[in-house]
Amino acid sequence: HKQYFIRNFIVNNEKGRLKEIFGENDLIESGTGTDEIIKRTSSEIRIINERFRTGLVDIKDKIVEKYLKNPVSGLELKSNLTKDEYDSGVNKTREHIYAGDIYQVNFSQRFKAEAPVEAMDLYYILREKNAAPFSAYLSFPEFSIGSSSPERFLYLKGDIIETRPIKGTRPRGKDSEGDLKNARELAGSIKDGAELNMIVDLERNDLGKFCYYGTVKVAEHAVVEKYARVFHTVSTITGQIKKGIDAADIIRAAFPGGSITGAPKIRAMEIIDELESVSRGLYTGSIGYISIDNTMDLNIVIRTFIMKDKKFYYNVGGAVVADSRPDMEYQETLDKGIAL
Template sequence: MPPDGALHSTLRTLIDFAQPRGDGASRLRLSFGAPSRVLVARTVAEVLPVLEAVEALAREGHWCVGYLRYEAAAAFDPAFAVHAADGPLAWFGVHDEALPWPEVQNNASPVPTVDWQDSLSRADFDQRMQAIHRAIANGELYQLNYTAPSHAGFHGDAQDWFLALRQAQPDGYTAFIDTGEEQVLSVSPELFFDWHDDRILTRPMKGTAPRGATPAEDEALAQRLRTVPKERAENVMIVDLIRNDLSRVARPFSVRVPRLFHTEALPTVWQMTSDVEALVREGTTLADVFGALFPCGSITGAPKVSAMRMIRELEPEARGVYCGAVGVVQPGGHATFNVPIRTVTLRGSEARCGIGSGITADAQADAEWEEWRHKRAFLSHAKRPVNPPFELLETLALAAGELRDAPAHLARMANAARHFGYAWNEALAAACLHRLQAQHTAGMWRVRLLLDAQGTPRAEAFAMEAPPARVQLQLADRAFDEAHSDFTRFKTTRRAHYEAFAPTAAGVFDTLLWNRDGEVTECTRGNIALLLDGRWVTPPLRCGLLNGIGRANRVRSGQLAEAVVRVDDLPRVQALAFVNSLRGWLDADLNVPQK
């Protein structure tokens, strides 16, 4: 039996895993206090005994939560080439009971700024790409998953940071594990395997595309991901590898692929997954399952032995928990593990996070480098450890019993619900609006339609005065850092980033915002129109702004054209207007500081 590690009364483990066989709504969301015992493998010879102990204790009624490092692969096949491990090859906390998810603390302070430093230059990346392409051309392998770490200093609360990362990268298979020696903050979207009774499911994730700025662009990018030959080939190669791996523990003829090329929407990227499942042979153990599947082929490449050999040659340091496995074995033996991508490992004040992609014969360096940038974006989105639950929001004008632009507002809320994974029933939302409409048949009203995560709509109305003919705007005194946030692209009740720019001077109606690149974006409560060089323009969505209904109507009609307007261009602007669906078109004045 491997030695028990030292216990610590403050250790806490959090598990928030999707139920991969369910409807997506139910989750395994639990916390655990200090473990009653700890199972640790620091040598290759100790890995299998740890897994055997984990399975035995789970079948006795305990919860076992932990991880395997990528370098634990050598325990299952000596042909798997890996670096020397930088920590325990396997670590599992054993718990006698599961506890409720911790209460949300709404007064938590922002996560400290984390300045990530890449370990790989673009020139070195291009050289590695050329080496991989040579190996593919020489027939040494078909695909290689190449990765590199970023490093940062972190001075804050590790659990708070995990909760912020989980908020930026919701759903999936997220876990926080504090071993005392290190903290693992995994917000991985990828399932490694789910094994329950005699059924085992794997869901490799290969294929990535960025999210779009508009619903149409977003869907076009997802459709392209599903159909581009390079992405499909990358996915199929790994599916075939995992089918072969799974056959080592499967009953004859039971391995099948019920779903292929499925696109999943994450906040910053689209990912493509496929399902491979089987019925396991009688007598199969947890160690057998890991022996057949670990490491997951999606983070090695194919063939696995050749790919891992080249990974060790190209990557100068151990991957660690990244690309290993993080998971939970429930009482009775139900085991669910993720592939820990989108995962931060923290030791003291030193943080590490790996990013990578699958390289095939037709992979282009520019495209892969850009893909890495999109995958890394979840790190910069983690701003606060815990925020209050938010609702989706639409604000409509109700004048003389008529709702303005109601179909467009409902369509935009439906798109936001899809993005954030909120339940959506358009008939319920429309009925909610119509009930409020029937109660306010005269006068001018500001209507707020809200939707919670469970899909329950509610509407409220507030008396509204006629809008002024002309308004005064002030220019933001600093860049709007949240220009590309999900909570800017979509309208929700989470508006602290806007409220920080609320006007402070008397008589000022709103603040005109601009992004880090010096591009004008929008106001805090509406869009902006500018008369520049003889034509009315509005900033394009890629600058970072909400696609307002009033703005969209005027772009569609041709009244406004999209064009980038920089802060430096403002002295040349001949006229301005504040635009939204609630108030319409309001002529505006802006005091531009003179240079």
């Protein structure tokens, strides 16, 4: 009997029946040499990728040009919290810290506005104005999601796992001198450094649940990274996962990310649930992929909007520690919100 590799197929779940639909050109005989299979497949992938990328660039350029010529104005952003309410939440969090309940909590507010643009348009404008390495766009019948996340939650390749928590934010300067000033201020911030140290310790502990003893390392610590609108301090923690561990095991042990909950994680989440008046929903969750070979790359859902019924919503938050000042914490959320 001949055996075939099927390169393309569609699974149609129709009334509970699965159908595989493919054409003659989608079959490669098993006797075909490996080098020939790789050569043919790689060539087709390059062609498809080029068509896909070219099409997206054309769409993006047209959308961006449209709104540059006719910018949207008069949008009124509304928060679910007044400044006084946000300040009160920060102070209540500090009370928990002084009581010994927690060391740090990520406290957030949610903004909403009427959106006289399509979700895809808004996402492409976001990509143009606030590019970030872990962006995503998802469209569903009832709502759409556009993310310009700068933060990687988990990256698994082979048996090596990586997480890159972010703590500390400063706006970009108006010029190179302003950039340098703000980057140095962030690098020298004792408070931001303490926030990151706590989360690095938490993430090391999370990775230790499924990595071999002694393999969890802080590869980089407190590196100031430059993004389109802000600076962040970032650390990179890696480890070697134990034999038999898969992506689902890792997510179960590490989710949600420590940078957007606090430390200790469980108690921090309980306090967030107590103090935040609306559910976070997708915010601070993850978007990404898990491939058939167990490779995984997930972001942290920040700098992300959800659009539903011509309204868009997005959350912004910041870490609260013992010496946090409510006015500065509130301003940090505005800096992040403006970036979006």
